[in-house]
Amino acid sequence: MDLDLGQLRALEATVTAGSLDGAARALHVTPSAVSQRLKALETATGRVLLVRSKPVRVTESGQAVLRLARQIALLAADAARELVGEERITLPIAVNADSMATWVLPALAPLAGELAFDLHREDQERTAALLRDGRVMAAVTADAEPVPGCAVTRLGGxxxxxxxxxxxxxxxxxxxxxxxxxxxxxxxxxxxxxxxxxxxxxxxxxxxxxxxxxxxxxxxxxxxxxxxxxxxxxxxxxxxxxxxxxxxxxxxxxxVVLYWQQWKLRTPSLDRVADAVLAAARDALDHDAPGRS
Incomplete structure (x- = not known):
């Protein structure tokens, strides 16, 4: 498949905004242009990628393409940051409420001046689903089974x-x-x-x-x-x-044993977040709690 970067951006923007109108505002184009790019992307992949509901829903095939779109966007943002030094990178991460309220926010705070965080609060039993459908790049989860395309590390209990x-x-x-x-x-x-x-x-x-x-x-x-x-x-x-x-x-x-799952894609920004989360977990969590390694 020869996938067009503009079409991938249209998919990512539509899912992020939840609608074609929102994507059009983010991309500074018309809703019709967004729709045409999405149709061209679906033609190129031979799959239906989005259900045009309110908000839009990603199909199973769309999840894989959305992951690709966001991985390319992250690589491009990291490259721009390295070249220009002004790019603000946004990382969507899923975290369970108790971790967010106790140890995750202090772990991310030193990075907040350079990175922007889009934190999705969800039960630890459900955060992996946000990774699976491409909405986040990493997650604190109770699921030890790696999501396709992701690596998993035990954090502790x-x-x-x-x-x-x-x-x-x-x-x-x-x-x-x-x-x-x-x-x-x-x-x-x-x-x-x-x-x-x-x-x-x-x-x-x-x-x-x-x-x-x-x-x-x-x-x-x-x-x-x-x-x-x-x-x-x-x-x-x-x-x-x-x-x-x-x-x-x-x-x-x-x-409750927690794990860190993230895309296998290696970027400086994602690596820094992973290092911060793993270091904080070493101090905050119980490492003798029973669970799968």
Whole structure:
């Protein structure tokens, strides 16, 4: 296939903007010109690459072409930065909320003056999907299986403990963490994709649908809700407020092993980010947590 760079830019801009109109504004052309470039690219590849919905959706074939488009864009930006020294490179990265709230932002901060970050917050079980469809170049993920075209490195584990305030523990667990108590005690859950509390309940033989749920979809606010007595929740060791919460079940910790996945493409910018993330993970995460290497 002889793929045209302008057509690849049109695909990348359309996916980034979510529409042909948005891509046209970014590329300073008309929506008709964007549409023509996309049609020519689909003709060249012999595949449908986009579903023209609102926002547009990338097809499975489109994911591979989108990865190529963004890899070429990153290589070009790094080359321009080396030649001119003024190019600001934007790196889209997927990160789970707890990592973003604790150790990832400090890791990236020293690079923020030279690189621009487009951070996608997603559950660690889902970040690999953003790599797969080409929306990000790298991800902190719980998936040890490398996405096609990506390399994977184990980062370490985040340990979560079932915790509550002393008052909540006395109210809901007067006889300890029993099946009956877990079935009726309110539980704080990050969002509907958060399986940590449900995983712990299943380990204890409790139907996750039994207890009442409080949904608090922000990492710091989640811990605040537990501190305020909304209920119990799985709190990461990196966010445990000293002396404010009690561990309901010292043997009930849940380990989530995290991995760094990134494109195999080597560029100075992506290498610097990887080095920063891996160095921070060495200090922040548990390297004895069970999981696949």
């Amino acid at each position: 985040m340990r979560y403990r079932p915790m509550a305030t002393a008052a909540a523990a006395d109210r809901w667990f007067p006889d300890g963490v029993t099946v009956a108590a877990l079935a009726r005690a309110p539980v704080v859950v990050f969002d509907r994709a958060d399986d940590l509390q449900h995983r712990y309940l299943r380990q204890r033989g409790v139907d996750p649908a039994a207890p009442p749920l409080h949904l608090v979809p922000a990492s710091a606010d989640y811990v605040s809700a537990v501190r305020l007595g909304f209920g119990w929740g799985m709190v990461p060791a990196q966010q445990e407020p000293a002396g404010e919460l009690v561990d309901l079940d010292p043997d009930g910790a849940v380990d």
